[in-house]
Amino acid sequence: MKERTLTATVEAAGLLRPHAEQVYAGELAALARHDDGMRPPSWRLSPRAVVTYLLGGELADGTVITPKYVGPRRLMEVAVATLATDRALLLLGVPGTAKTWVSEHLAAAVSGDSTLLVQGTSGTAEEAIRYGWNYARLLAEGPSRAALVPSPVMTAMAEGRVARVEELTRIPSDVQDALITILSEKALPVPELRTEVQAVRGFSVIATANDRDRGVNDLSSALRRRFNTVVLPLPASEDEEVDIVTRRVGQLGLTLELPEVPSAAEEIRRVVTVFRELRAGVTADQRTRLKSPTGTLSPAEAISVVTSGIALAAHFGDGVLRAADIAAGITGAIVKDPVSDAGVWTEYLEAVARERPGWADFYRACREVAP
Structure with missing residues (x-):
């Protein structure tokens, strides 16, 4: 207290x-x-x-x-x-x-x-x-x-x-x-x-x-x-990284006086999953090899993507954090070099996001804003 x-x-x-x-x-x-x-x-x-x-x-x-x-x-x-x-x-x-x-x-x-x-x-x-x-x-x-x-x-x-x-x-x-x-x-x-x-x-x-x-x-x-x-290493597990991002997003939301959203857990885990797979150069199930972008895709960038998405959802949406609210932020975080990174991101969307169950909304939202 x-x-x-x-x-x-x-x-x-x-x-x-x-x-x-x-x-x-x-x-x-x-x-x-x-x-x-x-x-x-x-x-x-x-x-x-x-x-x-x-x-x-x-x-x-x-x-x-x-x-x-x-x-x-x-x-x-x-x-x-x-x-x-x-x-x-x-x-x-x-x-x-x-x-x-x-x-x-x-x-x-x-x-x-x-x-x-x-x-x-x-x-x-x-x-x-x-x-x-x-x-x-x-x-x-x-x-x-x-x-x-x-x-x-x-x-x-x-x-x-x-x-x-x-x-x-x-x-x-x-x-x-x-x-x-x-x-x-x-x-x-x-x-x-x-x-x-x-x-x-x-x-x-x-x-x-x-x-x-x-x-x-x-x-x-x-x-x-x-x-x-x-x-200081990057988080060892997905759950650990989700925990870090969730805590910091909550703290930033209080400081910035952002309206509370009902739940951001699903989108936070989705952002963390994308970042971890692109950092590792392979999907979580080890079945698909991926190219890695030039950026580091750290928890700090994930926090920024989610915080920006919450601001969009609160002020220009219905108050619920959805894939469309994080699409532009995650694209900007990944595509630092418009020449090499754009291809990496497009390949991930087509080879992974498009085929992953439950990710259709995320795929469509990201394709709409893809460079």
């Missing part, structure tokens, strides 16, 4: 994408009250409680902790244990495997703050990782503490919190290497002031990287050695 009350408060404030520590403040507080485990310095919860927050469970007083990640428990235990040491954590995987989601929730559970974030792009400068300057004050007063603008990483070091670096391999290699001294020496020199910022116990870094980006800006061996790497 506390979580739902807080969620309603956040949504009433007009926040489109509340932070994890805002949405799940009730769960985090309940875990802290019942947490009798050893907490590393500066941690809000013990490592065991952090894993419970991520994977879900029920507390002694009946409080239900909702799962944030659906997958192997051991992966989350390794990730949390890494943060309890002096090693940084690298979450690696294909797009849509919940790397950013896990990173945010880890930071929220450990530090109570997931906002110390560096978003990696090809234009990310070294100042985003180290520090910058207020140039008006710098020109007026010269180098001083007051003129220094700390990066999220510097702030995390000074306060003993978790800093997040998203899409690390998108950052230019020379900028990536600004992390080497921080991760090895646990200090950030500020030569202009003849001083340094030393990391307070509890400081750590969680970085994410897309393994499809290999060759963009590969990590140097020196930097890679300073991370423990946890590879």
